[in-house]
Amino acid sequence: MGGLFVVRQVLAKLVLLVVILTLLGSACAAKCKYQAIFNFGDSNSDTGGFFAAFPSQPKPYGMTYFKRPSGRAADGRLIIDFMAQAFGLPFISPYLQSIGSNYRHGVNYATLASTVLLPNTSLFVSGISPFYLDIQLNQMKAFKARVLEDGPSEILPSPRIFRRSLYTIYIGQNDFTSNLASIGLSGVKQYLPDVVAHIAGTVKELYNLGGRTFLVFNLGPVGCYPGFLAQLPHQSSDLDEYGCMTQYNNVVEVYNGMLKDALLQTRKALPHASIIYVDINSVYLDLFRRPKEHGLMYGTKACCGTGGGDYNFDPQVFCGTTKLISGKSVTAQACNDPQNYVSWDGIHATEAANKLITSAILNGSLFDPPFPLNKLCRLRSIG
Numbered sequence: 001m002g003g004l005f006v007v008r009q010v011l012a013k014l015v016l017l018v019v020i021l022t023l024l025g026s027a028c029a030a031k032c033k034y035q036a037i038f039n040f041g042d043s044n045s046d047t048g049g050f051f052a053a054f055p056s057q058p059k060p061y062g063m064t065y066f067k068r069p070s071g072r073a074a075d076g077r078l079i080i081d082f083m084a085q086a087f088g089l090p091f092i093s094p095y096l097q098s099i100g101s102n103y104r105h106g107v108n109y110a111t112l113a114s115t116v117l118l119p120n121t122s123l124f125v126s127g128i129s130p131f132y133l134d135i136q137l138n139q140m141k142a143f144k145a146r147v148l149e150d151g152p153s154e155i156l157p158s159p160r161i162f163r164r165s166l167y168t169i170y171i172g173q174n175d176f177t178s179n180l181a182s183i184g185l186s187g188v189k190q191y192l193p194d195v196v197a198h199i200a201g202t203v204k205e206l207y208n209l210g211g212r213t214f215l216v217f218n219l220g221p222v223g224c225y226p227g228f229l230a231q232l233p234h235q236s237s238d239l240d241e242y243g244c245m246t247q248y249n250n251v252v253e254v255y256n257g258m259l260k261d262a263l264l265q266t267r268k269a270l271p272h273a274s275i276i277y278v279d280i281n282s283v284y285l286d287l288f289r290r291p292k293e294h295g296l297m298y299g300t301k302a303c304c305g306t307g308g309g310d311y312n313f314d315p316q317v318f319c320g321t322t323k324l325i326s327g328k329s330v331t332a333q334a335c336n337d338p339q340n341y342v343s344w345d346g347i348h349a350t351e352a353a354n355k356l357i358t359s360a361i362l363n364g365s366l367f368d369p370p371f372p373l374n375k376l377c378r379l380r381s382i383g
Contacts, residue, residue, distance in 0.1 A: 032377035034166040034213070036157060037084060037092050040136045040202070041110035041170035041217075042129075043073040043348060045080040049094035050112035050129060058320025060304050060334035064351050071097075073112055075303070075338040076351030079280075080108065080168065082358035082382045087166075095139050096131075104157045106165060107143055109136035115174045116195045128178060133171060133198060137205055144209055162210030169199060170217040176255065177222055180232055185251050192255050200262040203275060213274045215361075216263055218256040218281050223248035224288035226302040226311040227346030242289040243300045243310070249285075256281055260368065277368040283360045287342045287353055294356055297340035304334040304345045311346065319345035358382060 039045050048071025051057050057069040065076030071094065072078055081091050084105075092108040093101035113129035114136070144162060152158045175195045180188060203214050222228050223245035234245050260277050267275045288299040304319035305312040314332065317323045322331040335341065344350040349357070360366050362379055373379070 032087055034087060034164060034377060035089075036104070036106035036161050036165040037080070037087070037089065037108075037168060038106050038140065038165055038206075038211070039080050039092060039108045039110055039168045039170070040133060040140075041080075041168070042114040042172075042174055043110075043112035044173065045078055045108070045168070045170045046110040046112045046114075047072055047078065047080060047091060047094050047108050049096040049108060049110060049131070052094055052097040053111070053131075060320045063334060064338055073348040074344050074351055074354065075334065077354060078351075079170070079354050079358045079361070080110075082355055083166075083168070083361070085382050086358070086362055086379045087377055088380050095136075095143070102155045103143070104152075104155060106157075106161075107140070109139050110170070111136075113174055114171060115178070116172055116198045117175055117191065128174060133202055137202055140206070140209065163212055165211065165213075167203075167206050167211045167214045168217070169202065169214065172199065172219050172255070172259075173222065176219060176252070177228065180228075180248070185247060189251060189254070192251075193258060196255070196258040196262045199259065200266045203263070203266050203273075204270065207270050207273050212272065213276075215276050215278050216259070217278045218259055219252050220281055220284040221249045221252055221288065223252065224285065224300055225347055226300050226305070226313045226343050227315070229300060230311045230313040230346065231315050244285075244288060252281065274371060276371045278361060279366045279368065280357055280361070283357045283366065284342075284349075284353075287356065291342055296342055296352060297337075299342050301341065302343045302346035303338045303341040303350060304332060306330055306332040313346035355382060 051071040057071060059069060061075065062068050062070035062072060063075050084090065084092050089105045092106045093103055095107050095109045111129045111131040113127060114131050115128055116133045119128040119130065119132050147156050148159050150156060172195055176188060199216065203216065206214070221244060229245065232245065232248065238245050238247055240246050263275050263277050287294055287296065291297060291299040301310060302312045305314065306317050307314040316325060317330050317332045319332050319334065322329055338344060338350045339352045341350050342353045359382065362373065364371060364373055
C-alpha cells in the first residue's frame with residue numbers, strides 16, 4: 001500500500017508539472033509586445049478598404065486562399081495578412097469596411113491606388129484613390145478620438161493599445177509610377193523628395209498619437225514588374241540580363257536612398273521610437289531575377305492577364321475583366337498555378353511571393369537598423 005501511495009504522489013506531481021509547463025508554453029506563445037497593427041498604404045497592403053468604398057472586384061482575385069474576391073490585389077494573402085498571422089492576430093480590418101470589421105487588434109487604412117502626396121494636383125493622372133496618406137492619417141486620429149471617448153468594446157480596443165502596437169507604412173509606388181508615361185523619369189525625380197519628406201512627417205504625427213515602433217517599407221523594383229515592362233517606354237538595351245528595366249530600377253534605388261536617409265534623421269528627432277527601414281526591394285529583385293531558386297517558376301511574367309508573350313499583360317484588359325478589342329471579346333484570365341509566379345496581375349505580387357517576402361521580414365534580415373522582432377514576439381508559423 002505504501003508503494004502504491006508513493007506512485008500516486010509521483011504521478012500527481014507529474015500531472016501538475018505537465019499542467020504548469022503547458023500554461024507556461026501558452027503564455028510564451030501568446031507573449032508579444034505588439035497587441036495590434038495599424039497599417040497605412042496602397043494596394044500592396046489594402047485588405048479591402050478600396051472595394052468597400054467602391055464595390056467591384058473580378059472573381060480571379062482571392063482564388064488561392066479566400067476562394068472568392070477578398071478586396072485584396074492578389075490571389076490570396078498579403079504581407080500584412082501574414083504578419084498578423086505571425087503575431088497571432090486576426091486579419092486587420094479595413095477602416096472603410098463597416099460590415100464585419102473588428103478593430104480590437106488594429107486598423108488597416110490602406111486603399112488601392114493611394115498616394116503619399118495630395119492626388120488632385122497637376123502631378124497626378126486620373127485613376128488615383130482619394131484616400132491619400134494625409135486622409136489615412138486623419139482617419140487614424142478620428143479612430144483614436146473615438147476609442148478615447150467610448151473606451152474598449154467588442155469591436156474597439158483599450159486606449160492603451162496605441163503604445164502597444166506596430167505601425168506599418170507601405171506606400172509610395174503610385175507616386176512613382178502614375179506619371180512615368182507622361183512626364184518620364186526626370187519629371188518624377190523632381191517630386192520624390194516631397195514624397196519622402198511626407199512619409200517622415202507622417203511617422204512624427206503617429207509618434208504624437210502614441211506610436212513607438214514603425215516599420216517603413218521601401219519601394220520595390222518597378223522596372224521588373226510585368227505591367228510596367230509592357231507599358232513603359234524602353235529599348236531592349238535598357239534591359240538587364242534578367243529582363244528588368246535598368247533606368248527605372250536605378251531611380252527606385254535613388255528614392256529608397258532618400259527614404260533611408262529621411263528615416264535616419266527622423267530617428268534622431270525621435271530617440272524614444274524604433275523607426276525601421278524595411279528593404280523589401282532586395283527580396284523582390286531576387287525573386288524576379290532568380291524565381292526558381294525560391295521555388296517559383298516565372299519572374300517577369302504575370303499569372304493573371306492576356307496576350308501571353310513574355311509578360312502576359314495587356315494594359316487594355318486588366319486581370320479578370322473582359323473588353324471588346326477590334327471586334328473580338330478578350331478576357332484576362334488567371335493561370336492555374338499562381339504558386340509558381342512572382343507577379344499576380346502584372347503589378348501586384350502573388351500570395352506565394354508575399355509569403356516569401358514576409359518570411360524575410362520576420363527573420364529580421366531586411367531591417368535597418370537591426371531590430372529584434374523575434375525576441376519581442378514569439379512569432380507563429382505563416383504556413
